[in-house]
Amino acid sequence: MGAPPVKRTSRDIRTANRYEVLRQIIAESPASRQELAAATGLSLATVATLVGELLGLGMITEVGFEESAGGRPRGLVTVDAAGGALIGVDLAETYVRAELFDLALNVLARAEEEVRPGESRPERVVHHVASAVGSVVERAGVASARVLGAGVSVPGQVDRATGVCAYAPSWDWHDVPLRDLLAERISHPLYLDNPLRACAVAELWCGAARGCGDAVVVNLGTGVGAGLVLGGGVHRGVSDSAGEWGHTTLVLDGRPCHCGARGCVEAYTGAPGIMLNLREVSPDSPMLRPGDQTATVDALARGVAAGDPVAVRVLEDTARYVGAGISGLVNLFNPEVVVLSGWVAAAFGEPLLDAVRGAVGRHALRRPLAAARIVLSPIPTDPVCLGAATFALEGALRTARKGSGTRAVSRARGTDAP
């Protein structure tokens, strides 16, 4: 039991600083070194070094000068959107979605494959991922060598260092060496992580948690969990399994949960739990589509919009469970923002948000409640793909050495040149 303490090495810190500067440039361009130093809290000398490295890697580019009051004109840099491509893969229980991004995080191509029931063997899943990745590279028309990496979000517990999927409940996977299997079919560097972290980093970079130090991204879907942004970065835990909020006890000795415990948050707020909430209110409701979570949730959402009292009651019950659980997160973390994400949150939308806000207002302590905004995710596309792409970017910054990076990019550009 227990792991030896993990110390951040100088290299970790350099990578983190490089990543932070690039993230700032992506968020607000063009930017001067002075503005980047002010925004990141790094010294001007450190920023100048990091900007030089990013220029050398071809990830950013000089775009002119701005006058400064009484001083020399200041050089401005911006992200070089064409300086590389990133792939983000949302590997989910029932589908694989891949998106290819430029370095400014614009989507250049999308592909989706269905994962049918019975296709849960690792070989079949790997086949779908490889196929979707191949499609987006082809559709975007980028040279394969320009792809800096592919981030893959896996619906389970993944060891980032080894790329082994320790456990994926939906497929009953145990200790599947997923990265090695994927590497047999995909030549890009691969970075595996989970959807909670992908959603958290997507909100941090491009969504409701931009500029936040502390944020909680609550993912409501088939399973539920919480992506944690703490101190401006994503919290992963000592063995990469933080964020399993779905298995917090909410009702001691309550409904059985697939994790083996009882009364977990997920048993009341995951899509199957919401189907049970509906069954408790109205066992014969036509909104109940046995075996089809998506259709049931959609029917309930339509019912709420139409003022159907059963649907409204189920929404209120569900919001009470979600709200009691979120109150615990607000009291514990004292975050600036709680973001409701995931397909169930998207399906119910504003009525769920309103009801959850009401429930949190009744449960949480005054001081942390006053500090916390509760909002729906504003990200219009798949946040999991976006977040997964940023894992690839982070990985590329970690492994890039100035020389090799420059060569790789030059070579890619050469291949691509008209």
Next chain:
Amino acid sequence: MGAPPVKRTSRDIRTANRYEVLRQIIAESPASRQELAAATGLSLATVATLVGELLGLGMITEVGFEESAGGRPRGLVTVDAAGGALIGVDLAETYVRAELFDLALNVLARAEEEVRPGESRPERVVHHVASAVGSVVERAGVASARVLGAGVSVPGQVDRATGVCAYAPSWDWHDVPLRDLLAERISHPLYLDNPLRACAVAELWCGAARGCGDAVVVNLGTGVGAGLVLGGGVHRGVSDSAGEWGHTTLVLDGRPCHCGARGCVEAYTGAPGIMLNLREVSPDSPMLRPGDQTATVDALARGVAAGDPVAVRVLEDTARYVGAGISGLVNLFNPEVVVLSGWVAAAFGEPLLDAVRGAVGRHALRRPLAAARIVLSPIPTDPVCLGAATFALEGALRTARKGSGTRAVSRARGTDAP
């Protein structure tokens, strides 16, 4: 609602690095600059600068050289225990305890004052704090000018920046300007915070969380809460109120809690909740001492030691509540260690630890469970005083400029010289 994003400034980062280097020197002395760089992940050049600053402030001292393989002998530094004094104050519901530490964090003097029922007015509480602080300075025989600051742990929600106690439930305080009131009686710089953070930092510096990146310090007393160590530092939240784990819903619609909600962890695991657990098992038990939490908990602990079945049952019930709650923390944070701290944990000791371990083993998910040690706090003295003293140290490092700091220490030494 919501606060503007707080960016770490260069100065914050310098203070944090200074603090980290000093903490490492206090933990392991003597140390070379090379060892400090390796242990902190900072560059050798940065460490050399910070060591120079700490030498200039008189907080550390050169103690000779060690041979290095094939290189120049390396200079060694150690903390200068006499380089300043720190005061830590544990302001609790029923007592005020002050301890005076040297810079190596050895206790040089202690003082305690009772806060009687009816003495909850701020003026009375301030009187006791000032009196205890005066006593430890006098008993330790240190010149007042050598005291770098006093950290004060307040049992409630404190705004660290303004020193205002927003809410202290036991005394029904609302928005009391406590630091200003204390400053009328105490001339040392004052740093206010809460006992959850004090216990967390005490475990991080000197206890079971030494060397840990992620740890949870569960405080079991009249109230319950969790001090959070995340990424190697104490997590405070956006308005300094993180850690209120006691008000996480454990039993939806369960026992009423003084916070206004129902079924909170604290309602089942705080000392008054444990008295209710006893009442449910045996309403007429002679172990039940109405109005006296401490006597009841002590009687239960003696009963457990003697094998009394009622006491054992109450311990098991309580451990089941504590364990279900801690499982949620293990699943959410994926920490290296969970430390049981506080007077209730100390009173029950090993039997509580064993029962909690069993309950967590039944509730938590396999992967985070495998990573988490669960232990009793090994700190033999009052961890709150120790933690509060480190807040004063951190504050002193933040405000110290090289010149002024050196002068202050020189002056203090001058005053003190034989």
